Amino acid sequence: MRRGETDAWGRPGERGIAESRLGDWLAAHGVEKPWLVAPALIAGGIVREDIAPLGESLAPDQFNVSIRWLGATIELRALLKDATWSATHISDMVKALKAYAYMDQAPQQEVDIHDGIEDTLAIMRHRLIQSVAVRREYDRSLPRLQAYGSELNQVWTNILDNAVDAMEGRGDLVISTRREGDYAVVEFTDSGPGIPPEIQSRLFEPFFTTKPVGQGTGLGLDIAYRIVVNRRGGTILVSSQPGATTFHVRLPLPVQGITR
Structure with a gap:
């Protein structure tokens, strides 16, 4: 019936x-x-x-x-x-x-960066499955972070969403992780057309967007910036040229069991 x-x-x-x-x-x-x-x-x-x-x-x-x-x-x-x-x-x-x-009721917990990225990719699978090839270059030896896991997932979501939009749903996406001193580095590189140099410095401004009216709020990267920089004490930068735009996220690693 x-x-x-x-x-x-x-x-x-x-x-x-x-x-x-x-x-x-x-x-x-x-x-x-x-x-x-x-x-x-x-x-x-x-x-x-x-x-x-x-x-x-x-x-x-x-x-x-x-x-x-x-x-x-x-x-x-x-x-x-x-x-x-x-x-x-x-x-x-x-x-x-x-x-x-992150349904655990504790306000913070130990999180694996890679698990959070994979969960985000699963959530966005409907946007990636058609014509976006994802390549992972993970350093699985990175220690866990004491963090608000859902906030980090917001960072991954906003970066990935922008990458897919830039490629118009078709292209290559490379996600890599590595350690640099006391920091975990996460990089997302898409094969889109690139970001003009004159607007790169404005990407993390609230309400700034290059998308047509009604298709973007201009808040996604601003939220990512606030989480990474203001809450986590890290950095988020972008480098871009035609065919290769990379968002670089650096997050402080715990030192002697204490989050930096």
Whole structure:
């Protein structure tokens, strides 16, 4: 029985009931247009028990964005009829959302930079899977950081989002990590057209954007700057030429068990 269909007595089918119940629950948790999101989640095999921990741990606006993204991604996959898509992949996305938000109630925790980057790539998979080739050059020997993990994920998200936009969804992306003295260095290099020298110094200014009106807020890189520099005591820089734009993030490493 398909969505919206009824049985022989005009009653909603099991799927319709499940959609209605999930929609009511989503509405109670502040999700916008739950009547559109719930059918997609049910179609993907996701029930309330799968996402309830997110609703309990995320702020309402974060939960709203996460659930709507998840529903939209499932809808897109269904439209594209991707034969490789499965309940396993959907389950992986839900796990990535949980890790991405760092649901541990402790305000800080030890985080592995690479795990955070991989969680962010999983969240952005729908933007990367088509024509962006990702190459990883990780130094796995880097020590863990005592940090607000979700904040670092915001940094990775904003940088990656800009890289994909610059490449217009097609190109090569290299992510590398290494140690330089007391700092962990993370670099994201995209094969886009490059950033003109005259605007490079303005990239981290609030509300500065080169995107068309309605497509960019100009806050993504400003947020990344505030997290890396103001909160973490690190640096974030950009170097660019046609075919190779690199964002360099330097984060202080812990010294004798104490975060610098």
